[in-house]
Amino acid sequence: MNHPEWRSYLVTQESRSAGRSTAEIVEAALDGGVDAVQLREKGRSTRERYDLGRRLRELTADAGVPLIVNDRVDLAAGIDADGVHLGQSDLPAAVARERLGDEAIVGVSASTVPEARAAADSGADYLGVGAVYATDTKDVPAETNGVGPERVASIADAVDLPVVGIGGIDADNADAVAAAGAAGVAVVSAITAAEDPRAAAAELREVVDDAR
Numbered sequence: 001m002n003h004p005e006w007r008s009y010l011v012t013q014e015s016r017s018a019g020r021s022t023a024e025i026v027e028a029a030l031d032g033g034v035d036a037v038q039l040r041e042k043g044r045s046t047r048e049r050y051d052l053g054r055r056l057r058e059l060t061a062d063a064g065v066p067l068i069v070n071d072r073v074d075l076a077a078g079i080d081a082d083g084v085h086l087g088q089s090d091l092p093a094a095v096a097r098e099r100l101g102d103e104a105i106v107g108v109s110a111s112t113v114p115e116a117r118a119a120a121d122s123g124a125d126y127l128g129v130g131a132v133y134a135t136d137t138k139d140v141p142a143e144t145n146g147v148g149p150e151r152v153a154s155i156a157d158a159v160d161l162p163v164v165g166i167g168g169i170d171a172d173n174a175d176a177v178a179a180a181g182a183a184g185v186a187v188v189s190a191i192t193a194a195e196d197p198r199a200a201a202a203e204l205r206e207v208v209d210d211a212r
Helices: 022-031 046-063 073-078 093-100 113-121 148-158 174-179 197-211
Strands: 008-011 036-039 067-070 083-086 105-110 126-130 163-166 184-187
Touching (some): 008 022, 067 073, 073 093, 093 105, 126 148, 174 184, 174 197
Parallel strands (some): 008 036, 008 184, 083 105, 105 126
């Protein structure tokens, strides 16, 4: 098992990057000390994500930071990513592991304790828990949009896996998520939309470090 202890985790979305390219944002965030990068890019074609993924693979490899692909096991294999992050409606973690190999990092989204336990049983390496605070970055069902640090705490207590909080997190509230037992936090807009993405990434990591 590959249990990553990531403090800060960037999820890419060019449409939320204030007119800058995802490659630019990722480069700045890596300079600012993010521990992991997830290629998400909702709304872009598979080919666009593949081409972008190859560029991000170079940037992350140079920085020694893992590259994770959202949802798509085939795309993760195609760009030689370090792993994949799966939602509740995606392939099971065990199938992704079979396809990508034992070294791959497999993350699973969980919003409840039963989902978290099922993901742990299926061989997940870490959990993405959220939406911690209400978010509009992606369509989240009302009942899981804003589960709060309390849910992070109950999931962190229930499973022996690193938990990464996601959803509406920024430098102002990341400390509560880390204090609740999260190993780290994953963000989109807090870095992609920041005036200075490098500084935003560095501040986020520092807040999580201090809270832990």
